[in-house]
Structure formats: C-alpha cells, structure tokens
Amino acid sequence: MFPYPSGSLHMGHVRVYTISDALARYHRLRGRRVLHPMGWDAFGLPAENASMDRGIPPADWTRDNIEEMRRQLQGILTSFDWDREVTTCSPSYYRHTQAMFLRLHAHDLVYRTEAAVNWDPVDQTVLANEQVDAQGRSWRSGAMVEERRLSQWFIRTTAMAKELLDGLDVLGSGWPERVKQMQRQWLGRSEGAQIDFALEGLKDAPPLTVYTSRPETLYGVSWVAISPKHPLLDSMVIPSERQEAIDAFVARNQRANQAKQREPSKDGVWTGLYAIHPLSKEKVPVWVASYVLEGYGTGAVMGVAAHDARDWAFAKENDLPIRKVIQPAVEEMSEEGAYEGMGKMVASKEWDGMESQKAHTGMIRALEERQLGEASIKYRLRDWLVSRQRYWGAPIPMIHCPKCKVVPVPEDQLPVVLPTDVSISARGGSPLKHLEDWINIPCPKCNGPAKRDTDTMDTFVDSSWYFFRYLDPHNPNEPVSKEKTREMPVDLYVGGVEHAILHLLYARFFSKFMWKNGYLVGEDADALKGEPFKRLLTQGMVDWSNPDSPIIKETDEVGEVSWEKMSKSKYNGVDPEGVVAAHGADVTRLSILVKAPPSEVLQWDETNMVGMDRWLQRVGRLVHDSPYPHDSDPEVDHDHYHLSTDATKEEKDVYRGVHFTIQSITKAMEVTYSLNTAVSDLIKLTHLLTPLRPGSPLLLHGLSCLLRMMAPFAPAHAEEFWSLLHRHNPKTHSVLSSIWPEVDEEALKVDEVTCSVQVNGKMRGTMTVPVDSEETHLQKTFLSTPQGKKWIGSDPTCISRIIVARQGRLVNFI
Ligand code: ANZ
Ligand code: ZN
Numbered sequence: 001m002f003p004y005p006s007g008s009l010h011m012g013h014v015r016v017y018t019i020s021d022a023l024a025r026y027h028r029l030r031g032r033r034v035l036h037p038m039g040w041d042a043f044g045l046p047a048e049n050a051s052m053d054r055g056i057p058p059a060d061w062t063r064d065n066i067e068e069m070r071r072q073l074q075g076i077l078t079s080f081d082w083d084r085e086v087t088t089c090s091p092s093y094y095r096h097t098q099a100m101f102l103r104l105h106a107h108d109l110v111y112r113t114e115a116a117v118n119w120d121p122v123d124q125t126v127l128a129n130e131q132v133d134a135q136g137r138s139w140r141s142g143a144m145v146e147e148r149r150l151s152q153w154f155i156r157t158t159a160m161a162k163e164l165l166d167g168l169d170v171l172g173s174g175w176p177e178r179v180k181q182m183q184r185q186w187l188g189r190s191e192g193a194q195i196d197f198a199l200e201g202l203k204d205a206p207p208l209t210v211y212t213s214r215p216e217t218l219y220g221v222s223w224v225a226i227s228p229k230h231p232l233l234d235s236m237v238i239p240s241e242r243q244e245a246i247d248a249f250v251a252r253n254q255r256a257n258q259a260k261q262r263e264p265s266k267d268g269v270w271t272g273l274y275a276i277h278p279l280s281k282e283k284v285p286v287w288v289a290s291y292v293l294e295g296y297g298t299g300a301v302m303g304v305a306a307h308d309a310r311d312w313a314f315a316k317e318n319d320l321p322i323r324k325v326i327q328p329a330v331e332e333m334s335e336e337g338a339y340e341g342m343g344k345m346v347a348s349k350e351w352d353g354m355e356s357q358k359a360h361t362g363m364i365r366a367l368e369e370r371q372l373g374e375a376s377i378k379y380r381l382r383d384w385l386v387s388r389q390r391y392w393g394a395p396i397p398m399i400h401c402p403k404c405k406v407v408p409v410p411e412d413q414l415p416v417v418l419p420t421d422v423s424i425s426a427r428g429g430s431p432l433k434h435l436e437d438w439i440n441i442p443c444p445k446c447n448g449p450a451k452r453d454t455d456t457m458d459t460f461v462d463s464s465w466y467f468f469r470y471l472d473p474h475n476p477n478e479p480v481s482k483e484k485t486r487e488m489p490v491d492l493y494v495g496g497v498e499h500a501i502l503h504l505l506y507a508r509f510f511s512k513f514m515w516k517n518g519y520l521v522g523e524d525a526d527a528l529k530g531e532p533f534k535r536l537l538t539q540g541m542v543d544w545s546n547p548d549s550p551i552i553k554e555t556d557e558v559g560e561v562s563w564e565k566m567s568k569s570k571y572n573g574v575d576p577e578g579v580v581a582a583h584g585a586d587v588t589r590l591s592i593l594v595k596a597p598p599s600e601v602l603q604w605d606e607t608n609m610v611g612m613d614r615w616l617q618r619v620g621r622l623v624h625d626s627p628y629p630h631d632s633d634p635e636v637d638h639d640h641y642h643l644s645t646d647a648t649k650e651e652k653d654v655y656r657g658v659h660f661t662i663q664s665i666t667k668a669m670e671v672t673y674s675l676n677t678a679v680s681d682l683i684k685l686t687h688l689l690t691p692l693r694p695g696s697p698l699l700l701h702g703l704s705c706l707l708r709m710m711a712p713f714a715p716a717h718a719e720e721f722w723s724l725l726h727r728h729n730p731k732t733h734s735v736l737s738s739i740w741p742e743v744d745e746e747a748l749k750v751d752e753v754t755c756s757v758q759v760n761g762k763m764r765g766t767m768t769v770p771v772d773s774e775e776t777h778l779q780k781t782f783l784s785t786p787q788g789k790k791w792i793g794s795d796p797t798c799i800s801r802i803i804v805a806r807q808g809r810l811v812n813f814i
Contacts, residue, residue: 001495001503002039002086002466005065006046009072011542011592011604012496014576018589019539019598019675020494021078025712026669028079029740035487036079037470039086040066043094043393043459045128051424058392059420062089072577077585077715084473088462093469094394095415096479097462100510102397102408107517109156112406115385119148125429126150126389140426147254152387153396153455157509161187161379163516164508167531174535176599179500186501188380193364194298195373197224197275199236200283208232208275208286211297211378214307215367216359219348220325222315223303224275225268225287228253229294233271242272246288253290265290266317278372279349289314297378305338312338323347326356384506386458391422391430393456401443401450410444416452430454464506467493467532468514485514486522493533494598500538507532537673540601574604586714587612593713594679615683616717619710622686623703623721625694630728632700639742641701651698654688658702659747661685665709666743679713682706700725705741757782758812759791767811775802778811 003013017038024036040062047058054061066087073080086093104110118127122141126148131139138145157164165187168180192213199205210224226232228250238246249269268289275286291310292301305315305322315322328343345351345359354362367373387396395416397409409416419438422431432438432454443450471484488511508531514520515530528534580588583606591608643655661681668678685706692699703725711718718735726732754768765787769778779796782788792798792813801814 001493001499002041002463003069004044004046005040005042005062005069007065007068009069009076009576011574011576013069013073014076014588015542015592015598015602016494016496016539017073017078018076018592019537019673020492021076021080022589022593022675022712023492023494023669023673024079025715025736026740028736029708029711029738031739035084035470036081037084037086037473038073038078038080038082039084039466039470040069040088041459041463041466042066042087042089043456043462045130045390045392047392048390048424052426057420057422058424059089075577075580075585076589079715081470084470086466086469086473088394088459088466089392089418091415091417092476093466094418094462096469097394097457097465098397098409098414098416099411099479100465101394101457101461102411102414103517103519104155104513105408107513109159109513110153111156112151112153114149115152115154116147117150117152117389119146121146123427125427128388128390150387150389152385153398153453153457155384155386155461155509157384157505158379158381160509160512161189161381163512163529164381164505165189165379167508167512167529170529171531171534171536175533176536176538179497179504179536179538182500183505186381186505188378190378190380192376192378193367193373194376195278195302195367197278197284197302199286200274200276202237205235208300209298210300210302211376212302214304214360215363215373216345216348216351216356217304217307217325218277218279218302218363219351220304220306220323221277221284221302222305222321222323223285223287225289225292225301225303225314227292227294227299228288228290230288230292230299232300233288236271236273239272242270245269246271249288266313268314268318278367278370285320287318295382296380307338307340309338309340384458384460384509386461387455388458389430389454390456391418391424391432393459394418394462395432396453396455396457398453399441399443399450400453401446401448403448404443404445404450407443407445407450413444418456430456432456460502460506463503464510465514467507468511468520480519482519482521485520485525488520488522488525489528489532489534492535492537494537494539497538497540497599504533504536537598539598540596542602542604579606583609583613584716586616586717590615590679590714593675595676597674597676599673615686616714618690619686619703619706619717620721620724622689622699623707623725626696626699626703627725627727628700628729629695632729639739641697642744643698643747647698654692654698654702655744656747656750657688658685658705659744662705662709662741663743663748666740669712675713678709682710682713685709707735708738708741711735711738753808755809755811757787758810760814761812764791769808771808773808775804778802778804779813782811782813 001016020036024034027034042062047062050056050061051058088094088097101110118129118132120127120138120141120143122143123138127138127145132145133139136145137143165184168183171180190213192211193215194209194211195215195218196207196209198207208224208226246269249267252267268287271286271288273286274283277284291314292299303311303314303320305311305320306324307326312322314320325346325348326339326343327346328339328341342356345354345356351359364375368375395418397414397416399407399409401407419435422435424431439451439454441450441452442448465479467490468480468485471487472480475481511520511532512530515525520530587609590612592602594608594612596602643651665678665681668674685702689699689702689706692702707718707722707725722735723732750771752768753771754766756763757765757767765785767781767785769781779799779802783792783794783796799813803812803814805812
C-alpha cells in the first residue's frame with residue numbers, strides 16, 4: 001500500500017516497506033520477475049491545512065514531502081522500481097482517475113443526488129467528517145456544524161454487493177479470515193422479507209412496506225414505524241391535531257443528527273394513523289421513530305418488542321404492547337429484554353408449535369401467495385459518496401449546462417487540470433468556487449455557456465486503482481492497457497489492517513468493474529473473478545511506548561481512521577532517520593523484522609539493535625576467516641555441494657541443520673510470512689556454523705547459504721560479506737545475481753527416530769528405531785526391552801494391532 005506523503009517516514013512505514021522489500025528481494029533471488037513499485041497517495045486534506053497554516057501552496061508542500069520521503073525510503077535500502085513511481089496529484093495520473101470516473105459513469109455506476117454535508121456557518125464552508133469533533137463543532141471556527149443538503153456524486157457500489165461478497169470466498173485462504181469477516185460485516189447481507197401494511201382509511205394509497213429479517217414474528221407486531229425522512233411522511237394525510245407533535249419531533253431529530261449521536265434513540269411520535277396487519281387485519285399504530293434509518297431496507301420497520309432489543313426499548317419508552325410469539329426451548333426468556341433466538345411459534349394462529357426457522361420460510365411463502373409480501377435480500381452497504389467540496393483532489397470531470405444538464409467532459413479533453421495558483425483560506429470553502437475563468441466553459445454538447453463541477457473526488461478514488469497504473473505507468477492514453485492487465489492480480493499486497501474495510505472494498509470494486517467490462521483480462525483475472533489482490537498480508541501497528549506521549553489506540557471504527565490521522569498522531573517521537581543514522585539500515589530492518597510476526601502489533605524499542613549488530617559482526621568474522629580458495633568454482637560450490645560419503649556424524653548434523661534452515665526460511669517467505677522466525681533461524685544457523693574448521697568446504701557451503709538467505713533482510717551486509725567470501729575470485733558477482741539455496745531433501749532425512757510407546761493406549765516407555773521401521777521390527781525391538789517384557793510379555797501373538805502415528809514418533813500396541 002502506497003503512503004500518504006505526510007512529510008517524513010514513521011516507524012509504521014519502515015515496517016511495512018521492510019516487509020515488502022524483504023519479500024521482493026527473496027523472489028528476485030528465486031529468479032522470478034518481481035514488480036515492487038512505489039507511489040504516493042498525494043491528494044487530501046493535510047496539504048490544504050498546511051497551506052492555510054503556513055501559506056505554502058498544497059502542490060509545493062506535497063512535492064517537497066514526497067522528495068523527503070523518497071530519500072528516506074532509499075535510506076532503508078528499499079528496492080523499489082522508481083521508474084514506475086505514481087503520484088496521484090500529478091495531472092498525468094489524475095487524468096486517468098477522471099477517465100475511470102467517466103467509465104463508471106458510462107456504465108451507469110455514477111450518479112448525482114442530494115446528500116447531507118457538514119456545514120460550518122461561520123467559515124461558510126463544507127467540512128470533512130474528520131473536521132467535526134464529537135460535540136459536533138467545527139475544528140477551526142468552533143461553530144456548531146449544521147446539516148446541509150447538496151447535490152453530490154455517488155459511485156454505485158451497491159450494484160456490486162453480491163459480487164463483492166462472493167469474491168471473498170474466491171480469495172479463500174489468500175486473505176486473513178479477520179479481514180474477510182470485516183468485509184462481510186460491512187457488506188451486511190441480510191435475508192428476509194418485505195411485507196406490505198395497508199394504511200387504514202386510505203384504500204387507494206400505496207401500502208407501507210417494511211423490511212424484516214424475521215418475518216416469522218409477524219403476529220408479534222404491535223406497531224409499524226417509519227424513518228423521519230420517509231417520503232410517506234409528506235404524502236400521508238396526518239390528523240391535524242398530531243401535526244404539531246410530528247413537526248417538533250422532526251426538528252428535534254434534526255438537531256440530534258447534527259450532534260452525530262450514535263446511540264440508537266428511543267425517541268418517536270405517533271402519526272395518528274393506523275396500519276392494517278396483513279394477516280390478523282388488526283389495527284397497529286404508525287409511528288415515526290429515529291431508530292429507523294432512512295437508507296436501510298425500506299426505511300420502515302414492523303415493531304416486534306418481544307424479539308428485538310431496539311423494539312423492546314422503544315416499546316418500554318412509548319408504552320406499546322409486547323407480544324411474545326417465539327417460545328425458547330429452555331425458559332431463558334428473561335422478564336427484562338427481548339428474546340432474539342429461535343424456538344417454537346406461539347400466539348401465531350396456525351403457525352403455533354412450528355419451529356421458528358421453518359415458520360420463517362413458510363411465512364414468506366404464505367405472504368407471497370397472498371401478494372402481501374415477498375422474499376428480499378438487503379445489504380447494509382451504502383453507495384459511495386465521492387464528492388468533496390474541497391480543493392486538493394482530482395476535479396470531477398463533469399460540466400453543468402442549463403440546456404443539456406450534466407455533460408461528461410469528453411475523454412480527449414482530459415485532464416481537467418486543477419488550478420494551482422490559488423490561495424486557500426478557512427473561509428468561503430473551496431477556492432475552485434471562485435475561479436470564474438476556470439468554471440465558465442462552453443458546453444461540449446451545445447457549445448452554450450456552461451460551468452464546471454467544482455467538487456473534487458474523495459482521495460479513496462485515487463487509491464482504488466493505482467496498482468493497475470504500476471503495470472503501465474507512462475501510458476498517456478488510458479489508465480492501463482488491456483494487454484498489461486494480464487499481469488494481474490497482484491500476487492501479494494502488504495499494508496495496514498486499518499484499510500481492511502474501505503480501501504480494500506473500493507479497490508475490489510474497481511477491479512471487479514474493470515474485469516466485468518473487459519478492461520481487465522487474462523486467465524488469472526478470470527480465475528479470481530476480477531479480484532485485485534491474490535494474497536493479503538496485513539501488517540500490525542507499531543506502538544511506541546513512551547510514557548510521556550499518549551498512544552492512540554486503533555479504534556473499532558476502522559473505516560474512520562484516515563491515513564493522514566494515523567501517520568500524524570501515532571508515530572510522533574520515533575524518528576526512523578535518527579534510528580537509521582545511529583544503527584544503520586540493516587540493523588534497523590532486522591530489529592523491526594525479528595520483533596514480531598508481520599501481522600502482529602509491534603512494540604517498538606531499540607532493545608534488539610545491539611543483538612542484531614553483534615550477529616552481523618559474528619557473520620563478518622566467520623566470513624573473514626574463511627574465504628573461498630583461489631581455485632574454487634562458485635557455480636559448483638554454491639549449488640552442487642554434497643557431503644562426502646565419509647562425513648562424520650557432526651558434519652552430517654551441521655549439513656542437515658543448514659538444509660533444515662533453508663527449508664524453514666523458504667517456507668516463511670512463501671507461505672507463513674513469519675519473517676521474525678526467518679531472522680532468528682539465520683542467527684541459529686550462524687551458531688551452528690561457528691565451531692566448524694575455518695576454510696572447510698562444509699563451512700564455506702554453510703556461509704554461502706547463510707549470506708544468500710541474509711540478502712533479503714540485511715542487503716548491505718550480505719553484499720559486503722559476499723564479496724569478502726569470494727575475495728579471491730574476481731569473477732564473482734553481486735549476491736543479488738546469485739540464486740536462493742535449494743533444499744537437499746536427502747539431507748533432511750533422519751536415520752533414526754525415538755518414539756513413545758503405548759500399550760492399549762497407555763504410555764509405557766520409549767525406544768529408538770530406524771525411520772520407517774516395519775511393524776515386525778517395532779514389535780521385536782519393544783519386546784526386547786524391559787518395559788516390553790513387563791507390559792506385553794514374550795508372546796507377540798497377543799498383539800492384535802500396531803498403530804503408528806505422528807510420523808513414527810508414536811507407536812501403540814493393541
Ligand atoms: C421485525 C423484527 C423482529 C426484526 C425481530 C428483528 C427481530 P439486519 O438483520 O441487520 O438486516 N430494520 C429494518 N429496516 C430498518 C431500518 N431502516 N432502520 C432500522 N432498523 C431496521 O436487520 C434487519 C432488521 O432490522 C429488521 O428485522 C428490522 O427489524 C430492522 F424479532 O423486523 B426486524
Ligand atoms: Zn449544453
């Protein structure tokens with residue numbers, strides 16, 4: 001994941017890019033074609049803030065930050081393909097972000113509608129959510145933020161909800177279960193029914209349709225409720241004596257919204273109207289309630305207090321009847337609270353006695369037959385609001401014409417360049433709004449006077465497709481050529497778990513869109529159904545334990561932790577450049593990697609540095625004392641070394657140790673990504689080699705393997721030691737052009753194994769036997785031991801079965 005160019009690297013950056021760099025270097029050593037790119041997620045609010053605080057134009061601030069961070073990344077020896085660098089705020093990049101937006105628009109996946117924004121009445125500007133505090137005040141002016149409704153652009157992510165959900169199964173074990181689970185929750189698939197309630201006395205009016213995930217509780221309904229923003233509220237004929245109360249409630253609700261209240265409210269008001277229960281034909285009151293969300297389901301619910309906690313609270317508050325219709329198997333239904341589980345149907349006419357799961361499908365069918373409702377699947381996912389009334393972002397490539405209405409900017413007129421000679425102030429909103437020369441342009445359709453859209457895109461749009469651009473970074477004509485997309489998907493994506501939801505969901509949406517519409521092609525893409533990232537490695541946070549500075553813990557609301565926030569608040573204090581200057585890049589890299597597995601939280605401190613430094617010195621001494629001889633042929637020595645047949649047991653053990661290490665580190669790099677154990681395995685290997693005779697072929701072999709395996713982690717030292725090891729051979733090249741050592745499978749085979757012995761499942765002793773011994777041999781050996789004689793005796797015919805388990809390390813005589 002590319003970084004936001006906040007100005008300087010923090011320890012989290014050092015960690016994530018060390019991980020990806022070690023893996024990239026490893027795969028290069030395996031002779032694979034590795035694309036290890038880097039870029040900058042360079043639009044966003046902090047540049048505007050810096051501009052307001054210090055009067056530097058956002059473009060300049062961003063450019064300087066990028067230069068500084070690029071230099072720092074090079075300082076930790078990352079091997080990025082800098083010729084593929086992408087910067088989302090450069091016109092050569094965002095022209096394609098705009099092209100992507102137009103593609104989505106052409107496929108009816110972009111639309112414009114009214115939505116609420118945070119409005120600062122003092123500064124006269126729209127605020128980002130991050131700029132509104134918990135009390136609902138503007139961070140800058142301190143004014144109470146108001147809700148305003150503006151026409152804004154949306155991307156229709158909901159059109160792909162099912163594909164986004166099903167794709168998680170396609171990814172399988174390539175993605176951490178936890179991340180897939182978070183995505184599932186965010187998508188929020190819910191299976192239930194829409195049920196129609198006719199309004200009393202309004203025969204011809206359309207019915208009130210509710211969405212419920214528990215249609216079987218229909219006989220438990222004691223009210224229906226609509227959201228305060230439900231369109232019916234304007235069209236319903238409300239008894240005049242109720243109007244005042246309703247107006248008061250709607251106004252109250254508006255204010256509560258502004259304060260961004262999160263608790264589900266019990267606040268509500270009766271409309272004075274009744275709905276008719278579709279089956280019992282009883283009258284149930286129609287309420288307006290703030291716990292009913294406008295954007296979910298149908299914006300209307302049926303209230304079943306006995307079996308839904310929110311409904312229970314609402315009923316208690318507003319004195320509504322509670323009707324139990326599901327009987328728990330055991331009487332666990334407490335007096336105070338709803339029973340939300342399954343059980344037997346009661347007080348439900350002909351459904352009584354049926355299991356509630358069965359009643360669920362039965363009720364849907366019954367309603368469908370009578371045309372009173374239908375099965376319905378809903379997703380919690382909302383469409384993506386991408387309009388920002390801000391300056392530092394990609395301009396939305398749309399034109400508003402009084403005659404032709406909304407007209408997309410023709411592709412050949414992209415990019416819509418963001419003017420850079422602007423001054424930004426807290427007041428008056430985006431400077432784009434005041435640039436008359438920029439705003440006024442002829443309509444592409446009718447050539448009449450028209451205006452540009454002054455909104456810019458959410459920066460998550462920029463980062464939703466950048467990985468495609470790495471494949472074709474200099475293509476002036478399109479975001480990425482179709483042919484180049486054959487390299488997709490990304491084999492391994494490494495980044496922070498704080499992006500588990502939004503970024504990854506949007507990136508998956510874009511990629512699936514490209515695939516469905518033929519912009520992304522190839523067998524691999526087809527096999528993964530357009531998923532962009534085959535494997536995902538989520539790296540844990542870096543904590544810095546300094547008692548003087550508060551540590552901001554990751555919140556549960558992952559989606560709201562912005563990249564900017566993360567980098568600004570969490571890592572102040574540990575300056576990676578200082579650490580690298582004091583200890584060197586390799587020791588910094590090693591210390592970070594060895595401390596924790598990549599996916600776990602890392603408690604950063606410098607305690608490992610001395611140890612890592614000592615280890616490197618020890619390797620250096622070994623190499624110094626044991627160079628390859630003049631006449632050695634590196635080809636043969638590195639890859640075709642074999643133990644001589646008369647090797648001693650000690651030599652055999654060392655050789656086996658070398659190859660066990662190769663096996664375990666290879667597995668770490670390919671499968672488990674436990675880079676911490678990889679580093680500690682290298683240290684153990686060094687200890688194993690230390691007692692060997694200087695200059696002995698086995699030591700040289702071991703050192704050659706060690707250095708090649710060190711290269712991904714400590715590239716500078718590996719390179720230095722490699723040339724030291726081969727100092728007598730002028731033909732030897734860089735360790736980077738060597739190859740990863742191969743496991744000698746033969747060497748891994750152990751001759752003997754010590755196994756535990758059971759008799760009838762009870763532990764009775766141990767014995768040492770040749771690996772893969774026949775049953776008769778096992779039996780013979782055990783019966784010759786004192787335990788064998790004691791527990792079995794001397795007659796082998798009483799043994800009916802021999803069970804060998806755990807690769808021969810457990811033998812059970814039955
Ligand atoms: C009656 C009922 C009875 C419900 C019961 C639940 C339990 P999930 O599963 O998360 O999709 N609901 C529907 N639309 C709503 C809205 N716009 N705002 C707030 N709540 C809404 O949740 C579906 C349930 O959430 C629905 O099923 C509905 O309450 C409520 F014993 O209907 B239920
Ligand atoms: Zn026009």
